[in-house]
């Protein structure tokens with residue numbers, strides 16, 4: 001099966017890197033937009049080609065991934081004829097199945113996915129909704145696949161991915177603090193990265209829950225417990241939950257200022 005990708009930016013590049021390095025890579029057609037990345041991918045992999053238009057991608061491929069910015073979805077789909085026998089898989093955060101279907105008069109099958117950059121190394125956990133055998137097979141070649149029971153849970157998982165830059169921002173803030181204490185910035189950053197990579201190893205063990213891992217990294221009355229209580233108390237968790245609720249509300253089109 002030839003896979004098409006419309007919108008060749010950061011996440012599309014990770015997906016193509018992942019797909020093209022599986023044991024039996026299939027053919028991939030890319031849209032011309034995102035020209036630099038698309039051209040680089042076609043040069044990198046013999047199985048990848050750049051098509052002359054978005055429509056050419058749809059015409060050549062049974063399964064088409066939409067990885068354009070959410071704000072471009074309407075313009076992209078209004079400019080396309082997607083026949084009923086195609087499978088359209090949208091990665092656009094916050095664009096519901098209902099919204100997508102409204103823009104697809106020929107009623108192709110429509111799926112939503114949340115791919116993460118780790119698909120590049122075949123270590124992603126990709127969320128797919130609704131369940132769809134072929135889409136699952138594609139993303140199973142890039143790591144694990146999770147199929148929630150409904151779109152509300154899909155939106156909640158999508159909101160959770162909105163914490164990724166905050167998690168990295170926390171590491172950057174710790175490195176900045178170290179620099180403020182006189183450490184060379186490169187030394188500070190290297191140390192913090194090393195700590196985080198160590199955590200990655202702990203996280204890879206599915207036998208220990210997150211709550212157990214928190215305990216594993218704390219001595220009662222010790223310094224880890226001190227810092228966690230100081231800045232991750234109930235009020236901080238409530239602020240985090242409110243921000244995530246806001247992400248879900250935004251994806252449902254609820255204006256921010258109408259939130260309690």
Ligand SMILES: NC(=O)C1=CN([C@@H]2O[C@H](COP(=O)(O)OP(=O)(O)OC[C@H]3O[C@@H](n4cnc5c(N)ncnc54)[C@H](OP(=O)(O)O)[C@@H]3O)[C@@H](O)[C@H]2O)C=CC1
Pocket residue numbers: 006007008009010011012031033034035054066067068069070072075076091092093114115116117
């Ligand atoms: N980055 C991530 O980790 C994740 C992203 N997503 C979703 O994936 C989508 C893409 O995100 P990301 O890769 O980060 O964004 P980027 O901005 O890196 O890439 C978006 C690409 O879409 C292209 N594009 C814009 N308009 C059109 C159009 N009309 N036709 C064809 N291509 C178009 C842009 O082309 P040009 O460069 O020419 O403007 C650009 O190459 C978003 O909807 C996002 O919500 C979902 C999960 C994770």
